[in-house]
Amino acid sequence: MPHSLNLKSAQINLTHGGGGRAMAQLIDELFIKHFDNDFLSRRNDQALFNVPAGRLAISTDGHVISPLFFPGGDIGSLAVHGTVNDVAMSGAKPIYLSAGFILEEGLPLVDLERIVISMAAAAKAAGTPIVTGDTKVVERGKGDGVFITSTGVGIVPDGVNISSDRAEAGCAILLSGSIGDHGVAIMASRENLQFETSIISDSAALHGMVADMVAAAPQSIRCLRDPTRGGLAAVLNELAGQSGVGIVIDEARIPVKAQVKAACEILGLDPLYVANEGKLVCICDAAAAETLLAAMRNHPLGRDAAIIGQVVADPHHFVQMTTAFGGRRIVDWPVGEQLPRIC
Amino acid sequence: MPHSLNLKSAQINLTHGGGGRAMAQLIDELFIKHFDNDFLSRRNDQALFNVPAGRLAISTDGHVISPLFFPGGDIGSLAVHGTVNDVAMSGAKPIYLSAGFILEEGLPLVDLERIVISMAAAAKAAGTPIVTGDTKVVERGKGDGVFITSTGVGIVPDGVNISSDRAEAGCAILLSGSIGDHGVAIMASRENLQFETSIISDSAALHGMVADMVAAAPQSIRCLRDPTRGGLAAVLNELAGQSGVGIVIDEARIPVKAQVKAACEILGLDPLYVANEGKLVCICDAAAAETLLAAMRNHPLGRDAAIIGQVVADPHHFVQMTTAFGGRRIVDWPVGEQLPRIC
Numbered sequence: 124m125p126h127s128l129n130l131k132s133a134q135i136n137l138t139h140g141g142g143g144r145a146m147a148q149l150i151d152e153l154f155i156k157h158f159d160n161d162f163l164s165r166r167n168d169q170a171l172f173n174v175p176a177g178r179l180a181i182s183t184d185g186h187v188i189s190p191l192f193f194p195g196g197d198i199g200s201l202a203v204h205g206t207v208n209d210v211a212m213s214g215a216k217p218i219y220l221s222a223g224f225i226l227e228e229g230l231p232l233v234d235l236e237r238i239v240i241s242m243a244a245a246a247k248a249a250g251t252p253i254v255t256g257d258t259k260v261v262e263r264g265k266g267d268g269v270f271i272t273s274t275g276v277g278i279v280p281d282g283v284n285i286s287s288d289r290a291e292a293g294c295a296i297l298l299s300g301s302i303g304d305h306g307v308a309i310m311a312s313r314e315n316l317q318f319e320t321s322i323i324s325d326s327a328a329l330h331g332m333v334a335d336m337v338a339a340a341p342q343s344i345r346c347l348r349d350p351t352r353g354g355l356a357a358v359l360n361e362l363a364g365q366s367g368v369g370i371v372i373d374e375a376r377i378p379v380k381a382q383v384k385a386a387c388e389i390l391g392l393d394p395l396y397v398a399n400e401g402k403l404v405c406i407c408d409a410a411a412a413e414t415l416l417a418a419m420r421n422h423p424l425g426r427d428a429a430i431i432g433q434v435v436a437d438p439h440h441f442v443q444m445t446t447a448f449g450g451r452r453i454v455d456w457p458v459g460e461q462l463p464r465i466c
Numbered sequence: 467m468p469h470s471l472n473l474k475s476a477q478i479n480l481t482h483g484g485g486g487r488a489m490a491q492l493i494d495e496l497f498i499k500h501f502d503n504d505f506l507s508r509r510n511d512q513a514l515f516n517v518p519a520g521r522l523a524i525s526t527d528g529h530v531i532s533p534l535f536f537p538g539g540d541i542g543s544l545a546v547h548g549t550v551n552d553v554a555m556s557g558a559k560p561i562y563l564s565a566g567f568i569l570e571e572g573l574p575l576v577d578l579e580r581i582v583i584s585m586a587a588a589a590k591a592a593g594t595p596i597v598t599g600d601t602k603v604v605e606r607g608k609g610d611g612v613f614i615t616s617t618g619v620g621i622v623p624d625g626v627n628i629s630s631d632r633a634e635a636g637c638a639i640l641l642s643g644s645i646g647d648h649g650v651a652i653m654a655s656r657e658n659l660q661f662e663t664s665i666i667s668d669s670a671a672l673h674g675m676v677a678d679m680v681a682a683a684p685q686s687i688r689c690l691r692d693p694t695r696g697g698l699a700a701v702l703n704e705l706a707g708q709s710g711v712g713i714v715i716d717e718a719r720i721p722v723k724a725q726v727k728a729a730c731e732i733l734g735l736d737p738l739y740v741a742n743e744g745k746l747v748c749i750c751d752a753a754a755a756e757t758l759l760a761a762m763r764n765h766p767l768g769r770d771a772a773i774i775g776q777v778v779a780d781p782h783h784f785v786q787m788t789t790a791f792g793g794r795r796i797v798d799w800p801v802g803e804q805l806p807r808i809c
Binding site: 166255 | 615
């Protein structure tokens with residue numbers, strides 16, 4: 124290929140998705156260069172890898188976040204963390220990722236490069252190389268800069284049995300840290316709000332902490348879920364519905380950073396419904412709750428972990444919260460859409 | 467959930483991507499209902515499945531085709547065929563798919579339902595259930611109806627070693643059937659052109675034919691590639707470049723349907739550069755070419771298969787074609803973009 128990409132001033136155009144030389148150049152000089160692994164550099168339309176006999180987990184997550192760059196990350200790092208976390212929520216160790224890019228005509232190549240470099244760094248840190256992918260380009264006004272759909276595969280350790288239908292009355296509910304950081308960071312950046320202390324997204328890969336939890340109490344973890352879109356409220360309602368149980372949480376035990384609480388008041392948001400990208404909810408046998416809490420708190424991403432409530436019998440599958448004022452209120456499913464394009 | 471989706475008159479809105487009740491309803495009443503398998507109905511954020519020890523293949527393909535419905539298929543069936551084929555081009559038997567949907571606000575639910583039903587039928591026919599997925603919604607004018615990114619995993623049989631860098635001088639080049647059908651069908655439908663005989667897309671899952679080919683000559687297949695975007699010309703140039711060889715093909719041996727040839731003349735297209743969605747190119751040891759040709763012709767999707775040329779030594783990695791007039795011309799990489807949003 125005689126010419127190389129003009130990263131400084133060029134933009135994505137339809138030829139970058141056309142299957143010809145411009146696309147090959149984009150793949151070579153951006154994706155293969157930065158993702159940098161032997162799978163991609165073979166330039167096949169698929170990647171081959173060896174697995175032991177056993178259970179694999181697969182998960183897919185589309186990312187359409189706006190803006191593309193935000194305090195604490197960007198769509199590239201988020202696409203790695205989101206999918207690594209979805210794979211890890213089965214107890215699996217994520218091993219490989221794929222990435223499908225949908226680019227809008229006119230996207231500055233310098234923005235795409237920044238995203239690809241960030242994605243490569245997140246994948247490297249997580250130990251999950253991006254081994255195959257795809258690029259499509261749509262006309263101006265038919266997309267929004269970059270969408271990234273990432274898929275992950277992982278290996279599930281023997282003896283682990285984590286599923287959203289396994290909560291039972293008496294189980295404990297753990298939360299790995301403060302809620303609302305991601306959603307508030309995005310909203311503040313979107314609205315160009317300035318707070319006294321800057322709020323940054325919690326976007327992070329949780330599989331290391333999950334591995335520690337699985338090692339500490341492999342058979343006692345019933346459900347794991349990362350409270351992304353719809354926040355803690357949505358995840359608890361899903362788990363209650365899928366397990367056919369009720370849930371009672373204690374408001375006073377749910378960590379919320381002071382600046383996030385203040386921003387939520389200004390923005391008219393309830394932190395229970397705000398998206399997180401580096402937190403998990405764990406439902407476990409009550410007898411193992413302290414062991415798992417200790418494992419979480421020993422990990423840098425779980426320092427603020429807390430036991431926030433318990434599973435109860437309830438034919439209505441309600442999620443209820445004991446409030447700071449001593450009463451109890453229903454924490455319903457999110458209705459409407461407070462925070463579009465949050466992930 | 468008290469209410470059900472109003473499929474007849476409703477449209478996608480931002481709440482369908484918000485993580486709340488509307489999204490859960492969409493997932494339950496469209497995706498889980500039609501994709502209909504035990505993996506999805508567990509409603510976890512990932513699917514678990516058992517594999518034997520060995521090699522797996524993974525491939526991802528984004529689909530942004532316009533229009534969403536076309537003669538011979540739609541974006542749903544295409545998203546299954548495209549990914550099944552990319553997995554199969556390693557010689558693997560595809561086993562499971564994932565699907566990430568990016569929906570535009572305002573998309574009629576009746577269109578989405580039609581796509582999901584078609585996708586479910588294609589997945590069932592291919593024996594590759596859609597076991598996990600994701601749904602995002604973007605505002606009107608930030609997407610284009612539906613984009614689908616599908617990922618597939620497959621099991622690679624022992625002894626198979628297919629890769630785009632394995633072509634060597636002396637190898638034969640096989641093509642499984644006529645070229646240009648898909649691209650011309652899309653262009654005709656986009657431009658609202660009427661031809662005397664209707665041209666329909668060749669969109670099809672090729673893994674059955676690949677399995678027959680692998681059974682017939684497992685060690686003799688060097689490269690397999692489906693000539694989608696950029697057509698036969700792009701794939702041959704890729705294979706020549708990646709293997710470091712030259713390629714010579716014979717125009718007279720390349721099947722092109724008469725109506726496709728005529729349409730290409732009207733539209734100003736060269737069939738060599740037009741996308742296919744149900745064809746493959748195979749480079750194999752010359753000694754096995756007739757055996758593989760017979761295996762292809764025995765399969766309904768390979769009835770028109772032909773040996774179209776051979777691999778030669780060439781330090782320039784040129785693709786050349788002996789034309790119907792007896793001369794030779796270079797078949798270069800596609801330049802520019804004749805057919806945006808073709809897949």
